[in-house]
Amino acid sequence: MAETSFFSDIISRQFNDDAVLDISRGGRALIISDLHMGIGRRDDLAENGELLISLLEGYYFAGGWNLVLNGDIEELQRHSLDNIRERWARLFRVFDLFAAQNRLYKIIGNHDEELLFKQSYPYPLYSVIKIETGIIPAYVYHGHQSSKIYNDYNKVLGAGIRYFLKPFGIRNISSGRSPYRRFFVEKKAYAFSLENHCLSIIGHTHRPLFESLGRFDYIKFEIERLCRDYPASSGTDRERIENEVLALRREMGKLKRKERRDVLRQSLYGDELPVPCLFNSGCAIGKKGLNAIELSGEDIALVYWYTEGSGRRFISRGGYQIEKLANTPHCRAVLNQDRLEYILARIKLLGAK
Secondary structure (H helix, E strand, O other): OHHHHHHHHHHHHHOOOOOEEEOOOOOEEEEEOOOOEOOHHHOOOOOOHHHHHHHHHHHHHOOOOEEEEEOOOEOOOOOOHHHHHHHOHHHHHHHHHHHHOOOEEEEOOOOOHHHHHOOOOOOOEEOEEEEEOOOOOEEEEOOHHHOHHHHHHHHHHHHHHHHHHOOOOOOOOOHHHOHHHHHHHHHHHHHHHHHHOOEEEEOOOOOOEEOOEOHHHHHHHHHHHHHHHHHHOOHHHHHHHHHHHHHHHHHHHHHHHHOOHHHHOOOOOOOOOOOOOEEEOOOOOOOOOEEEEEEEOOEEEEEEEEEOOOOOHHHHHOOOEEEEOOOOOEEEEEEEEEEHHHHHHHHHHHHOO
16 A cells, blocks of 8 residues: 555645646547657657558547647657757657647656756656546556656666667567566556546557457457357357457467466456456557557547558457558557446446545
């Protein structure tokens, strides 16, 4: 409880009253994190840059969405801001479109914390923002605040990355690459949400989470749901369920090989039922696409954007709702979606002591 209160104090101190986005009257917000915009051969966003520009401009800006950039947007621990802005001038022009209509919210992460000392930076900067949905508040913060190392020694870590890892071509060492560090970050954010009866939407770990469930946990619940539906199904519906279960089992097998077995057995919530208060937008530097969180006054969704023909196979085989962006090869798949009223009910019933 002491650690939880300490983390709550950090988030409370970093929040200011100006950092509130109200979408309770029909507004919508896209939350995306960890772009790690760089330059040259070691540019983490290079794979998905064109996809990101296209979807932000053609789908979200055109659709009237607010844009929340949740930390580690510019990779300032490896590159200078001027060089990044030159490399990604087209993307910054899209950010400018949102900013000109007061629809851009820029949150600091551990890799772009240096922006706090750039007087010429064009956008307001926040550590935490609060999104008022009219049903349950959502606090959006990067997530590195859970670590004393990032809070107290981030400049030292940044120097190590710039002057040691970068010259030798070594990729960033982050919480996203360690299962144990991911669980540590997620547990802190999960406990904060339980204590404050709110949603937390984080980034930092690069691991998409929906309703406090990672991909592995979600697949287990989804397979169980499909198996329950199977006996009453027939014809094409039964065939669809068979194909979905097969695709999910294959995806689970990949995750088992990727993560250590003892880590997979760990849980954010011990023996308790999961309270759906923690969400993570994942990252934009995946090899086959990018993840993001969509939030409205009524529901929340975890989405996956990819270029037609290069997305993950389980998407096309799993029966997901897929929408193609007009006049482009880019596709949006809704991986998970739920109504905020349902989530609030579960938080009240499962989070009560």
